[in-house]
Amino acid sequence: MVQLIHYTLCPLSRTARLLLAEYGYDAALAEEKPWEWRPEFLSVNPGGNLPVLLFENTALCGITPITEYLLESGPATPAVTSVELMPEELIARAEIRRLSDWFHDKFHDEVWSYMSYERLENPFVHRLPPNPEAIRVAMANLRNHLFYLSRLLEERYWVGGEYISVADLTAAAHISCLDYLGDMPWEKVPIVKNWYARVKSRPSFRQLLHDTIPSIVPPAHYTDLDF
């Protein structure tokens, strides 16, 4: 029995869910709102960050430890045929990790941390006046990140190179959260849109597209595989 402590619109949690699905794990989900800092949650993960993967007596805390664990242990059972999500060659592995960190650290800090505060945490928890400047900064940063992603995808079929990898799942997990909120300027980045449609059509992605959170309805194209 495997359980994932996650939040529905947490891009790091979504990365773990994609990986678990790709590797044939049927993980039970327990939702945790990361801004609540519940003592029961902190007793499991003193760092307070998501996601946390729970095995019988063990908690794996944080997306990088979980990702590397799943890559090292492989599919849930030998019967699961999974795609290879990390190349063998050491320099190529470093490039996949660079891009995964890019989204988990840089993209998260420069885009998602603003958006999630303004659109999820503040309106439902603190109810302070909205900060349009924060959203403006996040959207300007998003355009720069999508420009970089476009440049990569002009040279590569997948984000990290010739083959799909954990970097594609990571980038798509982050982008899916913005897409849920209707904040992806798809018409400006056609090459990113084509790549995202390819990742989105994977069976592992289906669970994310059917998730909803209270009070926010995603745009119609969010669940559409041919958007």
Added chain:
Amino acid sequence: MVQLIHYTLCPLSRTARLLLAEYGYDAALAEEKPWEWRPEFLSVNPGGNLPVLLFENTALCGITPITEYLLESGPATPAVTSVELMPEELIARAEIRRLSDWFHDKFHDEVWSYMSYERLENPFVHRLPPNPEAIRVAMANLRNHLFYLSRLLEERYWVGGEYISVADLTAAAHISCLDYLGDMPWEKVPIVKNWYARVKSRPSFRQLLHDTIPSIVPPAHYTDLDF
């Protein structure tokens, strides 16, 4: 020929330098001030983060890709006898990665990002009025982190368990930057002090203790192995 692009008081760069020394690499150092965002540096690492490890035609960007690369490739030459810095067992590996991320992400954001701005970047670059509240917050956060580290070290001889690991080098690299600035409340955390003295006495640490930056002299105990 291996080159490391680093900044002297960057804790992530220091982690890479410790690892390189443990594995017998004689890396040339090139200093980069991360707040300058030099176009020449961004053309090597578009993310702008430190450290960057340069091989002949390849740049490995960021501390996690560099760390995992070095752990996977091992010592520089077979003649180097190095200690094992990552356990074999998968759950134990996840714990080492959790703790390394704790310092690189959480400790860095909650302590070092404030201190480095107030003590290194602002006084020499922006020259805005100092912000004592930022330093007060960083020091309060530091006490919480050291309390957690003390709790770990009451149960474990090394940060990640029974054996020294990359988590010890990581934690000590971060703490060494604060120690250089004279900001470590050593008298309040004797168990952390004992552990740090053990890490500090490793030959790989010597290079860090002899580093200096202009205009800031470290306290006398900084280089003292029996402080």
